[in-house]
Amino acid sequence: xxxxxxxxxxxxxxxxxxxxxxxxxxxxxxxxxxxxxxxxxxxxxxxxxxxxxxxxxxxxxxxxxxxxxxxxxxxxxxxxxxxxxxxxxxxxxxxxxxxxxxxxxxxxxxxxxxxxxxxxxxxxxxxxxxxxxxxxxxxxxxxxxxxxxxxxxxxxxxxxxxxxxxxxxxxxxxxxxxxxxxxxxxxxxxxxxxxxxxxxxxxxxxxxxxxxxxxxxxxxxxxxxxxxxxxxxxxxxx
Numbered sequence: 001x002x003x004x005x006x007x008x009x010x011x012x013x014x015x016x017x018x019x020x021x022x023x024x025x026x027x028x029x030x031x032x033x034x035x036x037x038x039x040x041x042x043x044x045x046x047x048x049x050x051x052x053x054x055x056x057x058x059x060x061x062x063x064x065x066x067x068x069x070x071x072x073x074x075x076x077x078x079x080x081x082x083x084x085x086x087x088x089x090x091x092x093x094x095x096x097x098x099x100x101x102x103x104x105x106x107x108x109x110x111x112x113x114x115x116x117x118x119x120x121x122x123x124x125x126x127x128x129x130x131x132x133x134x135x136x137x138x139x140x141x142x143x144x145x146x147x148x149x150x151x152x153x154x155x156x157x158x159x160x161x162x163x164x165x166x167x168x169x170x171x172x173x174x175x176x177x178x179x180x181x182x183x184x185x186x187x188x189x190x191x192x193x194x195x196x197x198x199x200x201x202x203x204x205x206x207x208x209x210x211x212x213x214x215x216x217x218x219x220x221x222x223x224x225x226x227x228x229x230x231x232x233x234x235x236x237x238x
Contacts, residue, residue, distance in 0.1 A: 021155070024155045024156070025155060027159050027162050028153065028154070028155050028157075028162065030162075030166075031153070031159075031162040031163055031165065031166035032153070032166070033165065033166050033169040033170060033173075034152075038173065044173055044176070045149055045150075047176075047179055047180060047181055047182075048145065048146055048149050048172070048176070048182070049146060049181070049182065050146065050182055050183070050184045050192075051181040051182060051183060052183050052184070053183070053184040053185075053186050054183050054184065054185050054186070054193070054229065055186050055187040056185060056186075056187045056188055056189050056229060056232060056233050057187055057188050057233060058188040058189070058233060058234075058235075058236075059230075059233040059234050061075055061234050065234075066234075066236070068238075069090045069106045070090075070106070070108050070213075071237060071238040072106070072108070072213055072235060072236070072237060072238070073235065073236045073237075073238065074231060074232075074234050074235045074236075075230075075231060075234035077231060078092045078104070080094060081093055081094050081102075081103075081104075082094075082095065088107060089105050089106060089107040090105070090106045090107075091103060091104070091105045091106075092104045092105075094222070100218075100219075101219060101222060102217075102218065102219040102222035102223060103217075103218045103219065104215060104216065104217055104218070104223070105214075105215070105216040105218070106213065106214070106215050106216075107213075107214045108211055108212065108213045108214070109211070109212055109214075110210055110211050110212075111136065111137045111138055111141075111210040111211070111212060122163060125160055125163055125164070126163065126164060126167050129160065129164045136210055137207045137209070137210050137211075137212065138205060138207060138212040139190060139191060139192060139205070139207045141168060141172070142172070142182070142192060144168065145168050145169060145172045148165075148168075149169075151165060153165055175194075176194060178196060178198040178199070179194045179195060179196055180195045180196070180197050181195050182194055182195070183195065185204075185206070185232075188233075189206055189232065189233075189235070190206070190207045191204065191205045191206040191207050192205050193205070199218070200218065200219055200220055200221075201216055201217060201218045201219075201220070202216075202217050202220060202223070202225075202228060203215075203216045203217075204216075204217065204228065204232060206232070206235065208237045215231075215232070
């Protein structure tokens with residue numbers, strides 16, 4: 001092989017290697033979730049743990065004591081509340097003059113119908129990896145994030161794993177803004193509670209199959225922890 005051909009071959013190899021590492025570096029920048037790219041990263045990671053487990057037993061009540069929201073029934077402790085319903089949520093407000101003294105917001109979403117990213121191909125990657133890792137609902141996802149929160153990616157991590165790591169952390173980070181800790185719900189109900197002291201609220205997530213029901217209780221001097229447990233323990237899914 002002539003010297004000129006060897007030089008061309010070396011240049012070609014260097015170009016390929018350079019292109020490979022440029023591509024990997026780009027992906028690493030795009031999908032990095034760490035202290036350099038996320039505000040309050042250390043606080044988020046330290047709070048991302050299950051502090052305690054709350055075991056709840058279902059309390060059976062008479063049919064005429066229920067109210068129905070979506071396909072969820074709970075005890076009607078809200079006769080003095082104003083109600084605001086739309087396609088996204090149902091809100092109950094208790095007012096003193098014009099001031100809201102307590103409120104409950106109820107929403108639901110199906111885990112299987114969630115769209116995570118704008119790019120359809122990236123969404124396919126995410127959904128396939130969720131299936132691979134047997135993540136079927138919001139509680140599975142939360143447990144996975146907690147168990148893998150210390151995982152690190154580097155330039156040799158493949159794009160699929162980078163994308164998945166970025167997605168699961170970013171979606172949790174956005175949903176868990178300013179939380180102090182998490183409580184697990186066990187017993188006759190499965191789910192978790194996000195404690196949000198900065199906005200004086202507790203966000204209860206109940207899982208029924210692949211549907212996540214979110215009950216946000218605002219004003220914890222009214223909705224005390226024992227009162228929230230009392231309300232949750234009357235819930236039935238249809």
